Amino acid sequence: MGLKVSDLFKSMVEAAKDSFAEDWPKAQEYAKPEFKRLAQSLVDISKLVMNDTINQQQAKALLQIHKNTTLMVLLTIEGLGLIAVENAMNAAIKTVQETINRAAGITLL
Amino acid sequence: MKNISIVLERISFLPVFRSRWGPWVLVCLLLGLFGCQVTLISSYDPEIDRAATALQKKMDAFLTGLENHAGQPQAAYAWNAAFYDDYLVELRSLRIRAQSHEKNEITAKQLTLMMDNLQQLRLAHEAGPLAPPTVQATRDLFNQGWQAIIALEIAKRRGEHSP
Numbered sequence: 001m002g003l004k005v006s007d008l009f010k011s012m013v014e015a016a017k018d019s020f021a022e023d024w025p026k027a028q029e030y031a032k033p034e035f036k037r038l039a040q041s042l043v044d045i046s047k048l049v050m051n052d053t054i055n056q057q058q059a060k061a062l063l064q065i066h067k068n069t070t071l072m073v074l075l076t077i078e079g080l081g082l083i084a085v086e087n088a089m090n091a092a093i094k095t096v097q098e099t100i101n102r103a104a105g106i107t108l109l
Numbered sequence: 110m111k112n113i114s115i116v117l118e119r120i121s122f123l124p125v126f127r128s129r130w131g132p133w134v135l136v137c138l139l140l141g142l143f144g145c146q147v148t149l150i151s152s153y154d155p156e157i158d159r160a161a162t163a164l165q166k167k168m169d170a171f172l173t174g175l176e177n178h179a180g181q182p183q184a185a186y187a188w189n190a191a192f193y194d195d196y197l198v199e200l201r202s203l204r205i206r207a208q209s210h211e212k213n214e215i216t217a218k219q220l221t222l223m224m225d226n227l228q229q230l231r232l233a234h235e236a237g238p239l240a241p242p243t244v245q246a247t248r249d250l251f252n253q254g255w256q257a258i259i260a261l262e263i264a265k266r267r268g269e270h271s272p
Contacts, residue, residue: 037249041249044246048240048243053242055237057232061229061232062233062243062250065229066250068225068226068254069250069251069254069257072253072257073253073254073257075215075218075257076219076257076258079150079216079264080261080264083264083265085149086147086149090147
């Protein structure tokens with residue numbers, strides 16, 4: 001029986017949900033379509049191996065490329081998370097600045 | 110208010126704070142602190158955006174060429190060896206640029222992974238001709254990798270929505 005995109009996708013999403021925990025709701029908008037593509041890629045590679053379209057060295061190389069690409073996607077998710085946190089912190093700082101300016105009656109900042 | 114009184118009491122030994130301007134000096138110090146913006150990741154670099162987009166296109170064109178010339182001498186590794194060297198130089202240069210920005214470790218790591226992807230592709234190509242389905246699978250992965258790098262770079266433009 002061959003690999004199924006839906007099964008792989010489901011495994012990836014479950015693993016990511018556990019890993020990202022409370023950050024998952026924000027990450028999933030970007031993550032889910034990317035995981036679907038990665039799942040499809042893995043199924044395509046498995047078909048190449050089963051049909052002898054690629055030799056062993058090529059299979060090993062292609063699987064490493066798949067692993068590296070998965071890491072690149074996860075790193076982007078991490079980066080997007082940092083940007084989201086940064087935006088939230090700076091929005092909070094701006095609110096404090098505006099509150100102080102109002103309290104002072106003039107624009108101190 | 111109670112906390113502000115406690116702070117004023119504790120720093121009152123300094124002359125500046127004993128003057129009638131003391132509270133305003135304290136407020137200005139706090140405002141200076143509050144005036145700091147938090148930066149957790151480097152700022153957007155249009156050159157990284159441009160170069161990453163160009164390298165994505167270059168790899169796509171290379172792989173499309175291999176697909177179109179499948180079975181012909183133009184698709185053999187020997188015919189294309191120079192491409193790998195040139196591409197590696199460009200990747201290395203882009204990584205150096207990424208590393209020159211503070212708090213840009215994520216992009217630098219992604220480019221290191223992309224360099225390994227290039228090396229893996231070279232090994233696969235050296236091991237024998239790449240059939241069209243192999244090239245297609247490889248192209249999809251390279252495009253996805255570049256998209257991840259470019260998406261993050263674009264998101265660093267502060268104030269814009271994430272992709």
